[in-house]
Amino acid sequence: MANLALFDLDHTLIPTDSDYEWGRFMVKLGIVDAERFAEQNERFYADYKAGKLDIHAYLLAMLTPLAKYSRAQLKEWHDQYMHEVIKPTIVPAALELVKQHKEAGDLCCVVTATNEFITAPIAEVFGVDKLIACEVETVDGHPASAFTGRPTGTPSYREGKIVRVEAWLASLGKRWSDFEHSYFYSDSHNDIPLLEKVTDPIATNPDDTLRAHAQQAGWRILDLFQAS
Known part of the structure; x- marks a missing residue:
């Protein structure tokens, strides 16, 4: 029987935060207005690390600039972002981790609080x-x-990740x-709810809070x- 393998993205499969870096790239x-947006980006990132992010306000701030440009222009910028910012950071060990689960026939999914515009091309690099x-x-x-510059649906953040994963599994007729085994790899204490839901939680490059929780x-x- 195939197992389930879930992967967080930022600081888990890639050693950076793709949302934060996209903000810097803009x-x-x-x-975007450099001084105002950079300050806002830093504040949201600090809130995320502290576990007190207002996900709706954050998504609105990150997505509003996208509404000003065509999809063709955005794709051109995103291709440049992937080439300059993301792909140089990807390590062989991360690619190998995902490859092992795929070769085992596991049902694989990237589950991230970062928006789909930024992350879809990154998930493609990992073959998920x-x-x-x-x-x-x-x-x-x-x-x-x-x-439109607005988010929609249930944000895949904290407990929202469980809601979204369960809806996806239900669409496949699964639960x-x-x-037999459900794996979730994550670096963040924000993901403790989903880590507690799976049979095999793996604290991956964990922040200090998650590392302490995982040890306990x-x-x-x-x-x-470090393994790369």
Whole structure:
């Protein structure tokens, strides 16, 4: 029987925060007010690390600039972002981890609080077909349409990750008990709810809070980037 393998993205499969780096990239391109946006980006990132992020306010701030540009222009910028910022950071050990689960026939999914516009191309690099990310509203609901600059649906953040994963499994006619093993790899204490839900929680490159929690709970700890 195939197992379930769930992966957080930022600081788990990649040694950086793709949302934070996209914010910095927008500042570099000059498509947002540099001083105001950089300050806002830093504040949201600090809130996330502290476990007190207002996910709705954050998503609105990150997505609003996208509504000003065509999808073609955004894709051109994102391709540049992938080439300059993301791909150089990806380590072989992270690619190998995902590859091992895929070769074992496991049902794989990236589950991230970062929005789908930023993360879909990154999940593709890892060869993971299913992505659960914060959803971006489009003008008429068509995936190729222009963005409205607003989020939609249930944010895949904290307990929202459980809601989204369970909805996805239900769409496949599956539930947690259908898997002998369900794995979740994450670096963040914000993901403790989902880590507690799976049979095999793996604290991956964990922050200090998650590392302490994992040690107390007897969870496996994987320092993925040190292994590269």
